[in-house]
Amino acid sequence: MSDINAHINDKESKTLLIACGAVAREIIALNKLNSWNHLDITCLPAIWHNTPDKIPQGVRSKIQENKDVYGNIVVVYGDCGTGGELDRVLEEEGVKRIDGAHCYAFFTGLGAFDQMHEDDITCFYLTDYLVRHFDTLIMEGMGIAKHPELLPMYFGNYTKLVYLAQTEDPGLQKLAKLAAEKIGLEYHYKFTGYGELSSFMSAIN
Template identity: 35%
Template sequence: MAVVACGAIAQPMAQSVARHGWSVDVHPLPPLLHNQPHRIASEVERLAGSLAERYDRVVVGYADCGTYGALDEVCERLGLERLPGLHCYDLYAGADRMEELLDAEPGTYLLTDFLVRSFARTVEQELGLDRWPELRDEYFRHYTRVVWLAQSTDELELRELRTLAQAAAERIGLPLEVLHTGSVGLDAALGALVDG
């Protein structure tokens, strides 16, 4: 089986596959597609089509991810299953918990372990903040906090990531909160796809 994976969660998926001993190959697309979500569905379709020639089964390792149903249309047309939810945050924290979190404070900027590690590239460079730091207040004026959905369970790695998450929050001028989610939700969702 092949998984067309969002590049932002491909590594945790590969770790999940290894932990469970599933016969699954993870094929990531670039994580920066999230900065242009209108391209996700067509890129998934392209890669899934090429993988279908080599695998008995192909599934989609994306939630909706800002495609507003375009990814579901591709999945329906090609007979593919995808991960549940609106975005990867649902996979980590659970859809109900995410709804509560955002209802309690709509101005919540979310980070995952991937985004913490790649913040300089995926956020600062992509938004141009490395070149025009004065845009920070414009981009983040309606945000009130950063919530890091921490997936790692390794203490040493968590300490390193916390330092990076704190630095990211400071760069955009918001307080940091940490919510330990682990990767149980992603494991379960991927397991459901593997089981078919």
């Protein structure tokens, strides 16, 4: 086999996942658990959820940097507050993403999350990642630590904090309860596991 043919075959056999850093741990865990050697992973900063306008062009740049190296590229982002702009970029680039508006939905299951949200729209959701980084992303990132008077503005319309857990970790459950106390919400726990992220990754050839 020529070097050119070897390169083509190697390219066609590999898939790149471009993902949000907030789901990196779960993607790596699934990849390792299932020995998916055909998948490579690159992540963009999770902090971009505080400035979602950065996400579409950040994803586009990753696609363009790698489209000549990989035979297949898929994106593990919901819409994530981009107002449809991410989907417009992906359509232009010919790349697909996981279904769902956000990671809460694809971890819980799209239908199950929609029903849960419809039943109670006053819930504020956390994942494993958001529990681990609650102080950095929420208390400090949203300015509440320095300006507690902002708390009612951000959370005045919520009544519950729902921890959508990917792992059964007592330490994270304790942190999630503490997070609920910090923002004055009633604590609830729901184990989701990896949800539709697992089936999405399993279906990638």
